[in-house]
Amino acid sequence: MTLPDHHLTQGERRIRSFHPHWKQLIIPFVALILIVIASGVGMFFVPGEWQYAAYARIAIGVIAVLLLTIWSFIPYLQWKNTGYVLTSHRFTISSGVLNKSTDEIPLTKVNSVSSDQSFAERMLGCGTLTVESASEQGQLALRDIPKIQDVRADLFRAVEDVSDGEVDGK
Known part of the structure; x- marks a missing residue:
């Protein structure tokens, strides 16, 4: 190492x-949990019969991936490196x-x-x-x-x- x-x-x-110390990973872990829950709830509440439902779910997924990258993945990489x-x-x-x-x-x-x-x-x-x-x-x-x-x-x-x-x- x-x-x-x-x-x-x-x-x-x-x-x-x-x-x-691993305590530096507490906030990124909490952010990971909250983003996953929020994106799951967001996708669940997008009406299935809505003509733009697929686009809305894709947008929610893209935003979730961006937020996970910024608030969870990058802090983890900084800690690990x-x-x-x-x-x-x-x-x-x-x-x-x-x-x-x-x-x-x-x-x-x-x-x-x-x-x-x-x-x-x-x-x-x-x-x-x-x-x-x-x-x-x-x-x-x-x-x-x-x-x-x-x-x-x-x-x-x-x-x-x-x-x-x-x-x-x-």
Whole structure:
């Protein structure tokens, strides 16, 4: 996912790979259900004896497909094509469906790692991970990170290993 193994440098190992938290898919899923129900009801109530009934049903279907594409399919593709990879040398953030954007933060440049969770995020096990690096980006806030405390601990451990010169536990 997002960083193929053949792109890893010699001695670099993958620690964790993940997508944003599934809560980003709640609204697209609700939109999917509502659009399907509304289009089904709309098609049901088009009078069968009406001379333009076929055209009305086709129009309802086309509008439903367009709305499903915009409000459900595209957000799903965005979620699916956003990925985070933590390796023993870097933290990579990739996003984009047609165009791809990749940010990499070398662990040697990371100054601090912190997390923030609202009450609802604590219940869902996700949160915002803030990585401060000595780069031109400065502070990077990553929202909806699943298993935030585990990711934070892994990232902090990897940063400590790199700063101590103990990459890969050696």
